[in-house]
Amino acid sequence: xxxxxxxxxxxxASPEADSQAEHGPVxxxxxxxxxxxxxxxxxxxxxxxxxxxxxxxxxxxKAVEETGYSSNPHAKALKSGRSDIVAAFVxxxxxxxFSLAIExxxxxxxxxxxxxxxxxxxxxxxxxTTLIRSLTxxxxxxVFITGVMELESNRTxxxxxxxxxxxxWALARDPIDMLVGFSNADGARMVAEHFAAKGYRKVAFIGRxxxxxxxxxxxxxxxxxxxxxxxxxxxxxxxxSGIPEGRQAMQDLIGEGSDVDAVFCASDLLAIGALLEARGxxxxxxxxxxxxxxxxxxxxxxxxxGLTTIAADTRKLGAVAxxxxxxxxxxxxPEETQAGHAIRNIxxxxxxxxST
Amino acid sequence: xxxxxxxxxxxxASPEADSQAEHGPVxxxxxxxxxxxxxxxxxxxxxxxxxxxxxxxxxxxKAVEETGYSSNPHAKALKSGRSDIVAAFVxxxxxxxFSLAIExxxxxxxxxxxxxxxxxxxxxxxxxTTLIRSLTxxxxxxVFITGVMELESNRTxxxxxxxxxxxxWALARDPIDMLVGFSNADGARMVAEHFAAKGYRKVAFIGRxxxxxxxxxxxxxxxxxxxxxxxxxxxxxxxxSGIPEGRQAMQDLIGEGSDVDAVFCASDLLAIGALLEARGxxxxxxxxxxxxxxxxxxxxxxxxxGLTTIAADTRKLGAVAxxxxxxxxxxxxPEETQAGHAIRNIxxxxxxxxST
DNA sequence: TTGTACGCGTTATCAG
DNA sequence: CTGATAACGCGTACAA
Numbered sequence: 001x002x003x004x005x006x007x008x009x010x011x012x013a014s015p016e017a018d019s020q021a022e023h024g025p026v027x028x029x030x031x032x033x034x035x036x037x038x039x040x041x042x043x044x045x046x047x048x049x050x051x052x053x054x055x056x057x058x059x060x061x062k063a064v065e066e067t068g069y070s071s072n073p074h075a076k077a078l079k080s081g082r083s084d085i086v087a088a089f090v091x092x093x094x095x096x097x098f099s100l101a102i103e104x105x106x107x108x109x110x111x112x113x114x115x116x117x118x119x120x121x122x123x124x125x126x127x128x129t130t131l132i133r134s135l136t137x138x139x140x141x142x143v144f145i146t147g148v149m150e151l152e153s154n155r156t157x158x159x160x161x162x163x164x165x166x167x168x169w170a171l172a173r174d175p176i177d178m179l180v181g182f183s184n185a186d187g188a189r190m191v192a193e194h195f196a197a198k199g200y201r202k203v204a205f206i207g208r209x210x211x212x213x214x215x216x217x218x219x220x221x222x223x224x225x226x227x228x229x230x231x232x233x234x235x236x237x238x239x240x241s242g243i244p245e246g247r248q249a250m251q252d253l254i255g256e257g258s259d260v261d262a263v264f265c266a267s268d269l270l271a272i273g274a275l276l277e278a279r280g281x282x283x284x285x286x287x288x289x290x291x292x293x294x295x296x297x298x299x300x301x302x303x304x305x306g307l308t309t310i311a312a313d314t315r316k317l318g319a320v321a322x323x324x325x326x327x328x329x330x331x332x333x334p335e336e337t338q339a340g341h342a343i344r345n346i347x348x349x350x351x352x353x354x355s356t
Numbered sequence: 357x358x359x360x361x362x363x364x365x366x367x368x369a370s371p372e373a374d375s376q377a378e379h380g381p382v383x384x385x386x387x388x389x390x391x392x393x394x395x396x397x398x399x400x401x402x403x404x405x406x407x408x409x410x411x412x413x414x415x416x417x418k419a420v421e422e423t424g425y426s427s428n429p430h431a432k433a434l435k436s437g438r439s440d441i442v443a444a445f446v447x448x449x450x451x452x453x454f455s456l457a458i459e460x461x462x463x464x465x466x467x468x469x470x471x472x473x474x475x476x477x478x479x480x481x482x483x484x485t486t487l488i489r490s491l492t493x494x495x496x497x498x499v500f501i502t503g504v505m506e507l508e509s510n511r512t513x514x515x516x517x518x519x520x521x522x523x524x525w526a527l528a529r530d531p532i533d534m535l536v537g538f539s540n541a542d543g544a545r546m547v548a549e550h551f552a553a554k555g556y557r558k559v560a561f562i563g564r565x566x567x568x569x570x571x572x573x574x575x576x577x578x579x580x581x582x583x584x585x586x587x588x589x590x591x592x593x594x595x596x597s598g599i600p601e602g603r604q605a606m607q608d609l610i611g612e613g614s615d616v617d618a619v620f621c622a623s624d625l626l627a628i629g630a631l632l633e634a635r636g637x638x639x640x641x642x643x644x645x646x647x648x649x650x651x652x653x654x655x656x657x658x659x660x661x662g663l664t665t666i667a668a669d670t671r672k673l674g675a676v677a678x679x680x681x682x683x684x685x686x687x688x689x690p691e692e693t694q695a696g697h698a699i700r701n702i703x704x705x706x707x708x709x710x711s712t
Numbered sequence: 713t714t715g716t717a718c719g720c721g722t723t724a725t726c727a728g
Numbered sequence: 729c730t731g732a733t734a735a736c737g738c739g740t741a742c743a744a
Contacts, residue, residue, distance in 0.1 A: 004539040004701050007571045009528040012481075013508045025492050027737065038715050043739060053713065070493045074433035075737035078720050083430060093455050102449065106476070115494075117473055120462070125368075136381050137426045138471075153370035172365040183360040215363045243658045276658055299655070302599045302632055345360050383721060394731050399723060409729060431721035434736050716743075721736105728731080 026069040034063035046071070077139060082163075085115045086325060087140040089131060091123045091147060096297050097314045098146045101168070104318025105144055112326050114141060125151055132157055142325040144318075147211070148172045148181075164328040166321040170212060171345060178328075180321045180344040184212050185219035187310040190350045191264045191292050192223035194308070198356055200262035200290055202230050206249040206274060207266025209236035216266045216294065232260055241266070246273020254281060262290035262356065268297040271307055275355060279304075290356040305354025317346045382425040390419035402427070433495060438519075441471045442681060443496040445487065447479045447503060452653050453670045454502045457524070460674025461500055468682050470497060481507055488513055498681040500674075503567070504528045504537075520684035522677040526568060527701060534684075536677045536700040540568050541575035543666040546706045547620045547648045548579035550664070554712055556618035556646055558586050562605040562630060563622025565592035572622045572650065588616055597622070602629020610637060618646035618712065624653040627663055631711060635660075646712040661710025673702045 032039040037056055045052045045060040052060070063069075077083035086109050090098045106116040117140070121128040132154045135143070142164040149155050149167060155176050158165055165177035170184050195203055205220055207213035217234060224231045233256075235249045246265060250273065253260060265271035271293030278285050285291055285305060293300060296311030324342060388395040393412055401408045401416040408416070419425075433439035442465050446454045462472040473496070477484040488510045491499070498520040505511050505523060511532050514521055521533035526540050551559055561576055563569035573590060580587045589612075591605045602621060606629065609616060621627035627649030634641055641647055641661060649656060652667035680698060 004527060004703075005541040005545070005575070006529050007526045007537075007540050008574070009504045009526055009571070010506050010567060011508060011511075012506050025495075025737095029737085039737090040716085040739075041714065044714090047739085051713075056714090068489075068492075070490075072434070072495075072737055073493050074430045074439060074495070075720090076739080077430040078428070078434050078722090078736090079738050079740080081720075093449070093458065094452060096450060099449050099455070103476070115473065117471065120459070133424075134426075136424075137429050139381075139430070148365045150366050151368050151370060155367075170363045170365055171360060173362050181363075184363050185361040189361070211366060215365070218364070219361070243654060247658075273658070276660065280660065298599060302603075302629065304632065304636065347360075381721095384723095385721085395721090396723070396732085397730065400730090403723085407729070412730090428721050431736090432723080434720090434738090435722050435724085437736075714744080716741105718739105718741085720738090720740105723735095725734085726732090728729105 025072065026067040028069065028071065031060065031063045031067055031069045034067065035059040043071075081139060082141055083139050084113060085117050085138060085140045086142045086144060087117050087119060087131075087135060087138065088144045089119045089121055089128065089146065091121050093118065093120055097295050097312075100315040101146055101318035101321070104315040104320075105322040106318075108319050108322030108326065112330075114326075114329075116144075129154055135161065141329055142166075144168070144321050144325065148179075149176060150211070164325045166324055168317060168321055170215060171343070175341060175343065178324050178342045178344075180317055180324065180346060182312045182317070182346045182348050184215040187294060187312075187348045188216040188219035188264070189223040190310060190348065191294075192220055192227055192229060194292065194350055194352070194356065195262045195264070195290070196227040196229055198262075198290065200229070200356075202232050202259060202261045204233040204235070204253060204258070204260045204263045205231065205266070206235045206246065206253075206263060206270050208241050209238045213241070213266045216264075220264055232258060241270045243269050243273035243276070246270035246275075247277040248273075250274035250277040254278070254283070260289060262286070262292070265291065265293050268293040268295040268300050268307065268309055271309065271355075272297075272299055272303055275303065275307065286354070286356050292356055296351060300351075300353070308353045308356040309351055310348050311351050312346055312348050314346075320344055320346070381428065382423040384425065384427065387416065387419045387423055387425045390423065391415040399427075437495060438497055439495050440469060441473050441494060441496045442498045442500060443473050443475060443487075443491060443494065445475045445477055445484070445499070445501045445503070447477050449474065449476055453651050453668075456671040457502055457674035457677070460671040460676075461678045462674075464675050464678030464682065468686075470682075470685075472500075485510055491517065497685055498522075500524070500677050500681065504535075505532060506567070520681050522680055524673060524677055526571060527699070531697060531699065534680050534698045534700075536673055536680060536702060538668045538673070538702045538704050540571040543650060543668075543704045544572040544575035544620070545579040546666060546704065547650075548576055548583055548585060550648065550706055550708070550712065551618045551620070551646070552583040552585055554618075554646065556585070556712075558588050558615060558617045560589040560591070560609060560614070560616045560619045561587065561622070562591045562602065562609075562619060562626050564597050565594045569597070569622045572620075576620055588614060597626045599625050599629035599632070602626035602631075603633040604629075606630035606633040610634070610639070616645060618642070618648070621647065621649050624649040624651040624656050624663065624665055627665065627711075628653075628655055628659055631659065631663060642710070642712050648712055652707060656707075656709065664709045664712040665707055666704050667707050668702055668704050670702075676700055676702070 028039045032042045119131040145167045147169050167175045171181045293309040296309045300307035300309045384395045388398045401413050475487040500522045503525045523531045523535050527537045649665040652665045656663035656665045
């Protein structure tokens with residue numbers, strides 16, 4: 001312990017001393033005794049109120065209130081073979097867009113009594129596989145993935161668990177189960193069309209070489225051809241894409257002395273890095289070079305001169321995913337709970353700002 | 357479903373068909389049968405290997421391998437009255453610093469077989485209280501908080517759970533249990549000293565009015581007095597502090613026609629908003645006005661002309677917290693597991709960049 | 713509508 | 729060192 005100064009921290013006293021935690025957790029039996037019924041009746045009163053007479057139900061509810069009873073989720077999970085946990089796989093929790101999706105998801109699910117457990121795959125198949133295998137033990141009620149599961153073995157494994165699954169972030173043709181995504185291809189096309197409309201002719205692409213970066217590049221390439229744009233340069237890296245990588249890529253581009261008009265960056269962070277580098281070297285954006293991104297991060301609006309980008313409402317995406325899972329979890333006829341291959345599309349829009 | 361273009365998504369086939377999930381989870385009994393021992397011996401072989409003879413232990417381990425057995429965490433939790441879940445309370449998952457702390461925490465804990473469950477308090481006492489109460493049901497093994505619990509009732513509740521708890525992000529004098537923090541007061545003083553050393557004399561403060569914002573303001577105020585700096589203006593808001601709020605605050609400051617030299621913003625995002633606004637209005641930073649932040653976000657380094665800021669290694673903070681929890685969880689004599697009031701200090705340093 | 717008996721998978725206890 | 733027995737708290741199946 002160094003001699004650092006201690007902070008004086010706010011403390012807020014509360015009148016009622018809450019000694020509830022002292023006596024350990026309340027069991028259903030205690031509630032039953034208080035309400036003068038059997039434990040199973042308490043259980044029913046909570047799970048299927050209409051199965052219990054009004055008189056007892058009220059007595060029970062009162063006892064529940066008084067004791068602060070809530071059922072033990074582990075016992076419940078053990079009995080039912082299924083927990084109230086929804087597993088959410090995220091490649092990178094530092095991503096604003098993924099975090100927003102998780103917020104949307106957990107807002108919906110927590111309101112319905114489910115817990116969201118985060119698993120970080122860190123863009124690694126190894127970690128992803130490890131996490132997937134651990135699901136056998138946890139017995140989640142459902143699974144959400146910010147992305148599409150790529151390894152066929154993991155897809156099979158998840159499918160065999162027989163629980164609702166939502167993949168996301170792309171409009172894949174045959175999801176494991178359900179899907180809520182947006183069309184990366186459309187987004188890339190919108191950028192190409194925007195470039196064409198603004199009169200840019202010689203364009204470049206910066207992005208990750210795998211996954212969605214690749215999707216965006218493929219579509220961008222095709223659209224450029226159709227629109228008569230010349231795609232002079234593609235800079236792909238397979239590392240995670242942040243501001244420094246964007247800077248580096250732009251540096252490469254400029255260093256080559258290329259005469260590119262406009263650059264499409266497959267993520268906002270890449271685009272912001274590129275933009276900062278370009279301006280730092282005295283280039284005018286968009287005069288000397290136009291830049292567009294993907295994702296509509298907070299920064300896209302704040303940075304000078306404003307970043308043109310493709311926006312998807314990812315908080316909504318998460319909320320929709322949560323609702324799809326809930327719908328399936330709360331279905332009355334579990335027999336019908338076959339993989340429905342429901343697909344929901346989240347529309348994209350291009351937001352034009354100063355950078356193009 | 358609109359007519360959006362379907363993306364072609366990468367699929368990676370894998371040679372070995374893994375049919376493990378088909379047959380439902382493997383139970384300890386199956387392993388026992390395979391190894392020709394009783395279930396309890398399997399349990400012991402896994403939890404206390406030295407209690408089982410080498411011969412059987414090997415047979416058992418082989419059977420575990422073959423079946424892919426892993427113990428059911430719900431049954432374990434039910435039996436032991438304690439789960440392998442560590443609850444982590446975060447006020448805002450969109451914060452880069454908090455996310456890094458969570459990464460550090462879960463890297464350490466997951467390696468030791470614990471699961472980290474995130475609870476978002478959203479800077480709301482109500483949500484915090486709700487989450488705290490829900491812990492009774494979940495029976496976490498331990499609790500981590502990115503911040504200091506302020507409500508006395510919640511502090512009591514947590515203390516009474518009798519599990520290891522780590523608060524963080526400030527050097528509070530009497531933590532509920534353990535603490536790993538940095539001195540917000542020191543950080544603010546470092547900024548004041550830096551301003552003084554650079555010759556700035558008329559300074560301002562922008563920050564949140566509660567919690568750590570207040571800590572930083574108090575210390576900054578005192579340091580300014582001691583150093584002969586004139587603290588002309590304090591702009592406090594009680595909302596979450598992002599780039600837009602920083603912009604707004606700087607706008608207020610400039611609008612008043614004040615002749616402030618330098619501004620200390622209690623968070624990097626506020627500082628970046630302020631910086632963008634100042635430059636957007638044609639002010640030179642630091643010529644016309646110097647700006648310093650707190651947190652050392654990625655952006656601080658990237659933005660022009662570089663943001664002077666107070667850096668704390670929050671990933672390390674999370675890792676240290678995880679280790680403190682682990683040490684307590686793995687203590688052999690549970691009798692000694694009294695609230696130790698261990699306090700660890702994470703040093704701060706001022707990073708000077710172009711903005712001052 | 714209500715209650716009894718039992719089992720979910722694991723591990724502590726105690727006897728061997 | 730090993731195994732039989734019981735119990736963790738809840739909810740399903742069945743009986744009343």
